[in-house]
Amino acid sequence: MNIRLPPAPIFFVLVFISPPSSGCEDSGRSVWIEEAGTVARVLLKTPTQTQQLVEAARGELLDVTHSRQGAAWSKWNGSDWDIQVWRAGHVQTLGRPGRDDGQPVIWEKGVAWISAHLMDVRVISRLWTGESETLPGVLAENLASRARGLSWVSWSPRGPKAWLFDEQGARQVQPEAPPLEASRAEEGIESDSSEWTALWAPIGTHGPPLPRTTHATVQVATERLVVFGGEVWDESCTQFLGLDNVLWTLDLVNGKWVQTAPEPSPSKRCHTPLAIDPTRRLALLWGGAGLNTNGEIELLDDTWLLDTTALRWTEVSTSVQPKAGADAGLVHDPTADRFLLFRRGEVWEFQTAEKRWVKLDISPGPPPREAVTVALDPTTRKVLFFGGNAGSRYFEDTWILDLSTAEWREIRNGPHPSARVRVAHALDRERRIVALYGGVLGPYSSRKSDLWVFDFESERWSLAICQGSVSPGPRGGFHGMGFDPSSGVFTLFGGRSDSVRHHNDVWRLKLERRSR
Template identity: 25%
Template sequence: MKPVAETEHLDSFSIAISKKGHLMASNPPFSSSSSSSSSSSPRPSIAQLSNDHIISVLLLLPIESVLSFSMACRRFRSLASSDALWEPICRRDWGGAGAVDALVASFSPQERLRISWRRLYAQVSHLSSLSCRRLSCNSGAFPSPRASHSLAFVSDWLVLFGGGSEGGRHLDDTWIAYVGNGCNRALSWQHINSGIPSGRFGQTCTVLGNYLVLFGGISDNGDRLNDTWIGETFYEGQDMRIAWRLLNVNSVVPSPRGAHAACCVADCRMVVHGGIGLHGLRLNDTWILNLSDDFRSGRWHQINNVQSLPPPRSGHTLTWIGGTYMVLFGGRGSGYEVLNDVWLLDIGIANSEWKELKYELYGLPSEMPLPRVGHSATLVLGRKILVYGGEDSQRHRKDDFWVLDVGALPRFQTVGLKKSPRNFWKKLQVEGHHPLYRSFHGACTDKSGRYVYIFGGMVDSIIQPAEPSGLTFNAELHQIELVLQL
């Protein structure tokens, strides 16, 4: 008798075969005979299917079912360990061919020869450590120290805009640096001028394809802004330039704000949530910007009639995880309390839905990140959200790295609140040059999700006799790499 778990997964395989047959009824995959399409013909057993057909069916199943299926017999064990199966699984589960192709491009020629896609999938799934290094700047100009700025990755380039600096000055400069495949240890920053927005900090700058969408922020005078800018990128050989222009939007727009959160949804929409509005009021409204006419115009609309909303906050993060889903984490609430709650937003249904992802701790509170504001959250390889830094209610800054397993979210929704997955959060070990404790920095990931870049922020420093505190604006650039053993 087969174990119950194995039987269930083989049943899943049978169901997948039925689905595959239904979807391909016009060209049944199970036999080359024309009579096989007849409804009276018996279906062949699994053992009679070709390897290509078995792989096409396995790609319809979750990983747990694939692994259980591999235990059925020696032939299936060999097939379920092959790169012919695991490379398309990686492409399926890691955000499509583009991310995987970018990952392969980041490997050296020798590393590419050693790739085992099953082992690589396992390492990413059980990610436990990161490697950090500080990138030096080649001779020439470079960005001044700042915090609450924007840092984005567009077509192998880092794009830095604005932020607050020493003396309370809010910057209006745009800087770019070519990154390439992530192997460079020194970068050259270039300062560019091209119809840039006014100086501000606490804005968001979101990447949609080859465009940047900048919204809101706080001006030198403390005014909250609600203007929307489009940065169109152009490439000439190894050079890049950006043309900023004010986006033509409808009369219904989000109220002015700063320290809000935003993320893209595919390459045509942006979602904005919360922030600090007029008179210091913290917000909890959610807006969607739909772009049209080749990004020449856009239309804002607010998500209404939502039963459950996250409490008002600022300094939080909103991260797109694929499809119509995004994850909100942390921030500072209306009573200046610092939060560490997690919310899932789905905008793909008739009435968009917020759902708080509560979970039980099985041991110490160290199983999840402590409350924080001014942190960063980026989607990395393997569809995991990497959270770094931030500060608590006493403005004690942090230097820890955590990953939230996006793959656990569907299981979470299925099993309910009292049986939440143990590996919802995981703290990572750090190798190499560890960044300073910091908050309100900029962070972004490259196309592969293997490298994360962190620039600037507020850092703790040694207190000098003339300084009332050890708070310092920073201008360091760090590269964070997911440790993979090929």
């Protein structure tokens, strides 16, 4: 069983029209499609076909080719490229036969791969007709002839390269797309414009909790990671065990997990925010999603304070409080000695000393939503507000709330993460940056594996270039991530890769600013 709150996503795509390339047999137009910084080329006959492909691709467009029989593009699955085939308005996912570097081409008998390196062409090496086979040389040459005029954009850290197929074979041409900067790392794209490099490393631990997702995570100073609640699965990830209200702490020095169940405690739940006052070492928990006696989802509105030193919960009863809900954004504001909660267009403050909720009168800002990512810069008292969803609508916009003026301002100044919810994120107060990792577009969509950094000083996003050979891979289902200010290390726990892969591993992340 999974606790699924949001429905399927909707994507928003910008389309640029340019003249067809020389040598192209197709009478249609050459279309550059840009989605969250990713640019792909599509050769289609009509705007209607273009829109159908955009909707079918669900925002995962990359290296698109087209013929009169359909279209194909590459999609990164976390470890390799899958081929997405579009015909007559329907999409089919094909695993790549073999591990070559080829690009997909649609023709009347199936999908073929053309592998091109620099100015050399390995012609077509694979064919998909329901099963793969090696093409005879004559057939390969014939297919190459039929495929002439098809083009794609290949990527490198130095930027895009376009390949054009015609009677001369394959050759590199200058892209006609708008200038590009960074794009999504899970699609294998890096950029020299990135300001940050990232290094992931797994942490060996003893006695970890069972695999889980939609749990809450905070870090206490340098020594402990605190995990609460979530959807829990058995070790094999084949059986849903229910929700949890156990408090887990990880000693980041010796790698040992400790389980506690203090009384009283919040009820079993998931999709709940948790934020910490680092000075008091006091964490605030609000709401979330539980299950009633009939096994149905029940939204909660209770408020709890956690003494992270004594590991003791205290319930706070208030006459006024936010309406029951889950996936709220929650941050601590040290200047005003309060916590701020963001949900459905409302901003609430929890006054720590008075232990009460107050709804704030804030100027109109972002459209109402849930599952938003928020972080507060204590230096400027500005709140980063990114993403989230309102029903089936998913957002990729970025806003700043200036607490000194109570005014909202949208940020539109370059590359940014694509639409998503339930990311892993944490604030580095010293460098005034926010690390944002992964996330998901809904319970049935692929998870993300890209890592973005938001700089409060420049108010810009930058896609970090991941170094090393290991990483957590595509994941979502997070509410928070740990950060150690003394070492500059972020800590990630658990999450979900897909409907049958849940995790209980721990990863450390180190971010370094690139020298120029």
